[in-house]
Amino acid sequence: MSHTQVLGTGAYRPDNIVTNADMEKLVDTSDEWIQSRTGIKTRPMTIDENTSDLAYNAALNAMADANITAADLDLIIVATVTPDYQFPGVSQLLQKRLGCRPIPAFDINAACSGFIYALDIADKMLKSGTYKTALIIGAETLTKFADYDDRNTCVLFGDGAGAFVMGRSTENKIKSIITYANGDDQGYLKMDGYPLKVDFKTPKQARPFLEMNGQEVFKFATTVLPRIVKELLEDAKHTIDDIDIIIAHQANKRIIDKAAKTLKVDAHMMFSNIEHTGNTSAASVPLAIDEAIKTGRLKKGDRFITAAFGAGFTWGGAVIEL
Ligand SMILES: CC(C)(COP(=O)(O)OP(=O)(O)OC[C@H]1O[C@@H](n2cnc3c(N)ncnc32)[C@H](O)[C@@H]1OP(=O)(O)O)[C@@H](O)C(=O)NCCC(=O)NCCS
Known part of the structure; x- marks a missing residue:
């Protein structure tokens, strides 16, 4: 039976760095509150680059890391809840912009767990034998949907994109992948969609914002x-x-610390970069994994767990050997 492996990783963050002091100018908050409740000090926020721009740059970095070109790609999957357009998808924009031949390219929405879902789908499509090399990306510009009148949410998010190039392997490098959903019918974490028409009159569309019951x-x-x-x-x-x-979704440092306590593992085992990323939703896990690799926390042959959870509610994870 064939296996799969990660051939390369890449990341991209916008240059515009927003500090907690900057957030203090927008809402009634403080650096002390944000740091003590979330662990966040700064977050990259896009000004003029959309999700596909972030995804494109992360893809180029991952492809260079894997030493492949666009001609080698057989499949593109982008996990995002903040695509440039309702359609076409970010993945389809990338297929063209990267210069790939016609290949399957599609977006998926599983919120902050999206990258794990993309990993699961790519793993299975590669194992089917039909495809050899896949590009999977988590890319978000969530800050464009934050409500800057709502201090409960707007301080939490950042923008970015992280990518993996995956391929087949004779060795079992991806030891386990799990994905789950259990519907959030209370709307604890949501962003409204486009409203239905009434009497065939075009509704005046209120701009949707991200809404959350934090507790x-x-x-x-x-x-x-x-x-x-x-x-x-x-x-x-x-x-x-x-x-x-263990590289968990970077939503809040306190969530990661609490998990370490429950699992009775040394806090040092839990990777964290939320201090300078904020919550980047589907981009969070691949951004953190790439940073762990590029800063030497993860080396060839190391084995790590990645885990994510988010709106839906969705959750999932993987055990991966580099
Ligand atoms: C959002 C979150 C950081 C809030 O922390 P908390 O300790 O639960 O804070 P609470 O919601 O209990 O609010 C405590 C107080 O802080 C206030 N507060 C909220 N945001 C604030 C901010 N940015 N600055 C200052 N005060 C703030 C609240 O208004 C509240 O004030 P009150 O007691 O006078 O009513 C926390 O609930 C959280 O991280 N939730 C999970 C979020 C998450 O992970 N989302 C993404 C999942 S993928």
Whole structure:
């Protein structure tokens, strides 16, 4: 049976860095509140680059890292909740911009868990034998949907994109992948879509904003994150001693710290870059993995767990050996 592997990773963040002091000018907040409740100090916020621009640059970096060209790509999957357009998808814009021949290219929406879903789909499509090399990307410009009158949410988010090039492998490098959803019928974390027409009159569209019940989402996240890690260990027939580092979705440093306590693992084992990224939704996991690799926290041969959770509610994770 054929296996899959990560051939290269890449990241891209906008240059515009917004500090907590900048946020203090927009809403009634403080650097002390943001840092102590979330761990965030700065976040990149796009000014003039849209999601496909971030995704394109992350893709180029991942392709250079994997030493491949656009001609080698057989498949593109982009996880995003903030595409440039309703359609065409970011993936289809990328297929053209990267100069690929016609290949399957599609977007998926599983909110902050989206990149894990993309990994799962690509893994299975590669294993089918039809495709050899896949580009998967998590890319978001969530800050364009933040409500800058709502201090509960607008301080939390950042923009960016992270990418993997994946290929087939004779060795079993991706030990386990899990993905789940359990519908959030209470609307604890949501952004409204386009309203339905009434009497065939075009509705005046209110601009949608991201809305969140922070405490309910916090409860969900702190419950599900340790559960993902435990299930992955069981599925991969590993113990925590087989794992070098855990790279969770960067939503809040307190969620990561609480998971470390529940799992009884050293805080140092939990990678965190939220301090300078904020919550970048589907981009969070690949951005963090790329940063762990590029800063030497993750090396060739290391084995790590990645785990994500988000709106939907969705969650998932993977055990990966580099
Ligand atoms: C959003 C979050 C940081 C808020 O932290 P919290 O400790 O739960 O804070 P609370 O919601 O209880 O609010 C406490 C107080 O801080 C205030 N507050 C909220 N945001 C604030 C801000 N940016 N600056 C200052 N005060 C703020 C609230 O108004 C509240 O004031 P009150 O007590 O006078 O009513 C936290 O709930 C969280 O991280 N939730 C999960 C979010 C998440 O991960 N989302 C994405 C998942 S993918």
